[in-house]
Amino acid sequence: MVKLNSKIPEGPIEKKWSNYKDQQSLVNPANKRKIDIIVVGTGLAGASAAASLGELGFNVKNFCFQDSPRRAHSIAAQGGINAAKNYPNDGDTVYRLFYDTVKGGDYRARESNVYRLAEVSNNIIDQCIAQGVPFAREYSGLLDNRSFGGAQVSRTFYARGQTGQQLLLGAYGALSKEIKKGSVKMYTRHEMLDLVVVEGRARGIIARNLINGELERHAAHAVVIATGGYGNVFFLSTNAMGSNVTAVWKVFKKGSFFGNPSFTQIHPTCIPVHGDFQSKLTLMSESLRNDGRIWVPRKKEDVARLKNGEIKPKDLSEEERDYYLERRYPAFGNLVPRDVASRAAKERCDAGYGVGETGLAVYLDFESAIERLGKDVIEERYGNLFQMYQKIVDENPYETPMMIYPAVHYTMGGIWVDYELQTTIPGLFAIGEANFSDHGANRLGASALMQGLADGYFVLPYTIQSYLSDQIGVPRFSTELPEFAEAEKQTKEQLEKLMSIKGKNSVDHFHKLLGKIMWEYVGMSRNKKGLLHAITAIKELREEFWKDVRIPGEINDLNTELEKAARLADFLELGELMARDGLDREESCGGHFREEYQTKEGEALRNDKNFTFVSAWEYMGEGKEPKLNKEKLEYEAIEVKQRNYK
Amino acid sequence: MDFKLKIWKQKNAGSKGKFVNYEVKGISSDTSFLEMLDILNEDLIYKGEEPVVFDHDCREGICGMCSLYINGYAHGPDAAITTCQLHMRKFKDGATITIEPFRARPFPVIKDLMIDRTALDTMIQAGGYTSAKTGGVPDANAILISKENSDLAMDAASCIGCGACVASCKNASAMLFVSAKVSQLALLPQGKPEAAERVLNMVAAMDEAGFGNCTNTGACEAECPKEIKITNIARLNREYFSASFASEL
CATH class of the missing domain: 1.20.58.100 (Fumarate reductase/succinate dehydrogenase flavoprotein-like, C-terminal domain)
Structure with a gap:
């Protein structure tokens, strides 16, 4: 059995990453040219990793199943990206971002990884600005921030409701630059269908050319999996139609452990399901909870009158509405974390207070925000989301509240990785949503983009060298093996x-x-x-x-x-x-x-x-039950408490 | 709702294609256009026929993968949306709907309604970025950018790279696509140092890929799902002329 070694560096939490960097092995520039790396996936994690590794001088092969690397599903992230810049002067620090993330994850994430994530968060914003990412700005010319769930500070940077798109296009630009230079070779419309392991190390992949169906062999000194999450196991989710678990599942079957597979994020604000023919669910960004108020009727009679069209939501007075999040969680109100908001919506609907055709929806209402700020401000903040809603549902959210319901959105579980983002197969790495590492049992809003880019720009390009430093003498592999x-x-x-x-x-x-x-x-x-x-x-x-x-x-x-x-x-x-x-x-x-x-x-x-551990499942062979290995989680920098958002 | 569909079928890039007639029945008006095609494909599979191949992925109007030319319009008759955001309620019950791939010489058909848009990536690779490497960059707030320019850059940066502008242009010009990226980066201080080289290289790549010239008909702007404005083309022309003069000196 492989012994789980998380390789957490020595020292106090705030020194671990710099201690690691001080002591890690590197590959010198002349040797980098002799080393090949395969990166599978071109989302925020994959594109940023492929570009950064190419810049360092490695030979990179990058794969995606779409027709262009720019289409990876990171593109659909709407709301924003967190960073501990403290530009609004509201008391944010690296420690606070770390603390909020561990607490938001309900104390099931690895402390050292999360601290490093918070530490590099500020570099990401700087990097994106240098790439020309048009984040929202104030009239002063400085960057604007907004609030997201699970935090009492405003630390979220955003580009209208298209933050994922702009960050991905930034990474895609960096990737395009490296493709032009020749350091990255791009394989579009290719899907990884298996991992090749030679003498216990990851040495290549089998990919299918989706245009002609041919199977291809690709060899490398290391393989990086950046293929995202597996929410489509639910058929209906906010994932893209093509998002899948195949690369992750194949490496699991070749010996990588799978961390916390059951940890799934159900996002509270999605457009409700409307029929059997439906192919996917559409998210309405969490940022809407900054200004939108969530409610259902207080009385069941009103639920019935709404359903048969006797009254409209507007006709109900403040007293007749139950703003259940504000009622249950006065300190965080509508900005409680996603898991809490989703369950609260389900609770109300299960109790018979749900609205809409199916009774499986709650209102997200902008009436008071429009009164307070004016329609123009709301339009500037959320215009594209309102338009998207109107196109799908055929109702105008400026005039009548949106209807929303929880939907599968993100998977916190994924391939088990150590502090270096290496899996239990030497030479195989996993980054972004494909790994399990940073979000514990629940991810906070605007943290997925942060993790994808942290892994790709600022973590993997360092840590992969620790593995590759003893591979420099290994000649290129033949795919004839x-x-x-x-x-x-x-x-x-x-x-x-x-x-x-x-x-x-x-x-x-x-x-x-x-x-x-x-x-x-x-x-x-x-x-x-x-x-x-x-x-x-x-x-x-x-x-x-x-x-x-x-x-x-x-x-x-x-x-x-x-x-x-x-x-x-x-x-x-x-x-x-x-x-x-x-x-x-x-x-x-x-x-x-x-x-x-x-x-x-x-x-x-x-x-x-009994359960302060990561479940790391091990594949035992066809028809056999998988084996559970446990990585015990130790909290030194943080006091473990019951989460309280009241 | 019931519909008659006239769909372009083509086995591969090398073969000749033709329209094939299909019918779908009992479609809910809340069905999206691509869900209607899903229903048709399910039908075909159960009948033992091959489904119609089309590109799609996010189905929320942002990845830019869907690319259908419906009744003579890129992304269909509704304004400011992609094909995946189009709903059947926009059509009359019983209507005949013609569905073709985006047509342009640099976008060869792969199969049925699926096309190859690699040329768009090639133009970005020619210079649609800043050359900033990872690390060693200044603090994000070190350089101020006016809200006005930042907003204009964001308008241009909204391009999803679907190619509807090319498909709608009688010359198959990619000027709107190229100008969106040139404008975004020309409006921001971070893009300035390479602005001249960028515009020259991207325009050269556009010509080399076989896209046509711009004759200012504005069809691209009218069909763009993200409402990218042709003022970006004016900005590209300005950038291009000043860069050309500068390079001649």
Whole structure:
């Protein structure tokens, strides 16, 4: 068994990262030219890493399944990016950002990683400005900030409601510069389908060229996984249609441990589900909670009158409305963390106070903000979000409150990595949402962009050298090695098997069924009985899928159904692991809410004595139960308390 | 709602394509355009036929991957949205809808409605960035930028790189796309040091990729899902002329 070594550096928390950098091994410029690195994914983490490694002089191969690196789903992040700049003079510090992040994650993140994240957060903002990212500014010409959930300071930098887009285009610019220079070779419309391990080290990948269906072998001295999260296991989520777990799942099956797979973030403010044909859910940025107030009717009669159109939301007076977040959490009000806001919405809807057609929605109301600030200010802050809402729902949010409901958004779980972001396979690294490391059991708003760019610009380019420094004498690998042939053969066999089933039902048919199981039993609230049921139901569904899926077209051609089927095959295995992890963790923490473990007021009840650890699951082979390894979490710089946002 | 669909089918870049007629029935008016195509594709799969291939990813109007030419308009008849944000309520029940790929010589068809837009990346690689490397940059607030210029830069930077401007232009010009990036960086102090080289290199890359010239018809602005303004093209021209004169001295 691999012994989990998180490699946390010595010293007090504020010195760990500089101690690490003082002592780490580096690769000299002449040797960097001899080393190849594969980066899979071109989102904030992947693009920033590929560009930065190229600048340092390494030879980089960068892969994405989209037609251009600029389309990775980081592009859709709306609200902002956190940094401890303290420009508003409201008392922010690196420690406070660190503290808020660990607390927001309900004390299930690794302290040293989070502190480093807070430490480099300011460099990210500087870097983006140098790239020409047009962050919002004040009339003074200085940068503007806004507030986000889980914080009492304004530390979020933003570019209208398109912050992810602007940050990604900044990283894409840096990447384009390196592609032009020749240090990065870009492979678009390519999907990684397996990892190649040679003598225990990650040495390459098998990728499918999505245009002609050919399998390709690519070798390197190290491989970096930056393929994002796995929210699409729920079928409906705010992720892009193509977002998938395949790269992450394949490296898990090759020996990388999977950290906290059940930790899923359900985002409180999304446009509610409206029909069976729906293909994805659209997020309405958390930033809206700065000015929007969330409520449902206080009386059930009013719920009924709203539903049959007798009255409009506007007709209800202040006294007839229940601003339940302000009522339950006066200190943070509408800006409580996402997990808390999502559960509170579910609680009201389950109790019969939900609005809209299905009763699964709450109001997000801008009436008082428009009165206070004027329509122009609201339009400047949220114009594109209001437009997006209007196009989808066909209602004008300037005049009637938005309707929102929680939806799957982000996965805190991911590949287990140590302080150097290296997985349990030497030479294999994981960055951004694909790893598990910084957000514990719940991620705070505007922290995903921060983590993706921190990993790619300022952490991995240092830490990967510690591994590569003893690889400089290793010559380039030939893709003729038997390990490459074997990995390619297995991939080919899996695809052939899928094509040969020729069953009755489509890929989406199975994916929707999986999504229903996941949402019902492994979603916003979970219990033992449901999780056990989910494990069995997913197994049955998986068997059914392998007997009955129908994939038209050819294997050696562009085949979008085959792409979807291969991804779903992995989701069908992942779902079971998520349920298993949720079952094992007999406590509630952050986004993981076990109904059996709650306080009298219905808040998450942690069990620190028995569960202050990271679940690191180990693949034991086909048909065998995965093994649970534990990384004990130790808190030295922070006092572990029950989260309180009241 | 029921619709008759006339969809462009083409096996690959080398083969000739043609329109094929399909029908979809019982579509809810809340269905998005791409969800309507999902429903058609599910139907086709169950009938044992190959689904229609089209590009799409985020389905919330920001990734720029979807690229359909619907009833003669890039991203369809509604203004200021991408194809994925278009809803069936914008069409009349029983209508015939014609669906084609974005057409332009630098955007060859890969299959059916899917096209190759690598040329857009190539133009950015020619200089659509600042050359700042990671690390060693000044504090973010060290250089003041007027809110006005910052807002104008943001307007230009909103471009999602979908190529609707090219598809809508009778000359297949990429001027709006190139000018959006040139403008964003010309408006900001961080982009100034390389402004002249940038505009010359990007325009040269545009010509080399085979995009046509701009004749100021404004079709690109009208069809742009992010409402990028042609004043950016005027700014590009200004930048281009001053850079050309300077390089001749």
